[in-house]
Amino acid sequence: MKDQDLVRVAVSEDPEELFDLGVKLGEKGDFTGAIEAFTKGLKLNPKEAVAWINLGLVYGRNGDFQAEIKAYEKALGLDPENMEIWVNLGVVLEETGDFEGAIDAYKKAIKLNSEDTDIWFDLGVAFGRMENFENALIAYKKVLELNPLDSQAWLNKGTVYIQTEQFDEAQRAFEKTIEIDVNDEKAWYNLGLILGQNGDYEGEIESYNKALELDPNIELAWYNLAVALEEKGDFEGAIKAYKKVLELDPEDDETWEDLSLILKKVGDLEGALDAHNKASLLRNKQ
Numbered sequence: 001m002k003d004q005d006l007v008r009v010a011v012s013e014d015p016e017e018l019f020d021l022g023v024k025l026g027e028k029g030d031f032t033g034a035i036e037a038f039t040k041g042l043k044l045n046p047k048e049a050v051a052w053i054n055l056g057l058v059y060g061r062n063g064d065f066q067a068e069i070k071a072y073e074k075a076l077g078l079d080p081e082n083m084e085i086w087v088n089l090g091v092v093l094e095e096t097g098d099f100e101g102a103i104d105a106y107k108k109a110i111k112l113n114s115e116d117t118d119i120w121f122d123l124g125v126a127f128g129r130m131e132n133f134e135n136a137l138i139a140y141k142k143v144l145e146l147n148p149l150d151s152q153a154w155l156n157k158g159t160v161y162i163q164t165e166q167f168d169e170a171q172r173a174f175e176k177t178i179e180i181d182v183n184d185e186k187a188w189y190n191l192g193l194i195l196g197q198n199g200d201y202e203g204e205i206e207s208y209n210k211a212l213e214l215d216p217n218i219e220l221a222w223y224n225l226a227v228a229l230e231e232k233g234d235f236e237g238a239i240k241a242y243k244k245v246l247e248l249d250p251e252d253d254e255t256w257e258d259l260s261l262i263l264k265k266v267g268d269l270e271g272a273l274d275a276h277n278k279a280s281l282l283r284n285k286q
Contacts, residue, residue: 015045031062049078083112099130151180185214253282
């Protein structure tokens, strides 16, 4: 039986009813029907900015990003002072890899509301993806001026500091993230990287263990933990960690080789040969 809302879309000549039906169909997940309703309604009343916004949102949920962009541009032609549209446009432009366009859109949104931390955060992410780290830091610092307890801004700021090799600043940023949110596994993992680089292996190991308590599926944390434990001389712990990496990714030939080497160190020659053979087979498959 045909959806009654779709029947109403087919027969209605009332743009407001069509816009309402578009929202309703979109909420039900019928994006094709929603697009039909909004498109028909906008032919009857093309000056309704909110309908263009909603059409853009539905196109986005349906994966048609170019149509989404065009819908937001139509909306901006009607309501250029609408911050929400500029933000939505920035998000979809970033999604499609147009970082310069996204940055321009976020900047226009900021002109309309310079106190919105979410827009400053999005701007920082876009600058970071362009590897414009100086401006990314400026954006994250602005977020933290407005909200010093934004743990994700501290985390991203620390990540940018790593990219720019400002490791002491990165450590402080990750420690601040953890101070605000002790359950942020990414902050614990990144802190481990910094501490390991500084030769603080105990701190590095503790940080990786904290990250893995929160998310046992961080493959790189298991690998780096294995390396740190091996450097410390805890071969048994390192072997367990290497094996956890291989549970998560049995096709990792480099880790099979690392496991082979450490098994050889502890005298498990049969295990070392088996791991080496697995590494060789995987490399030959590449």
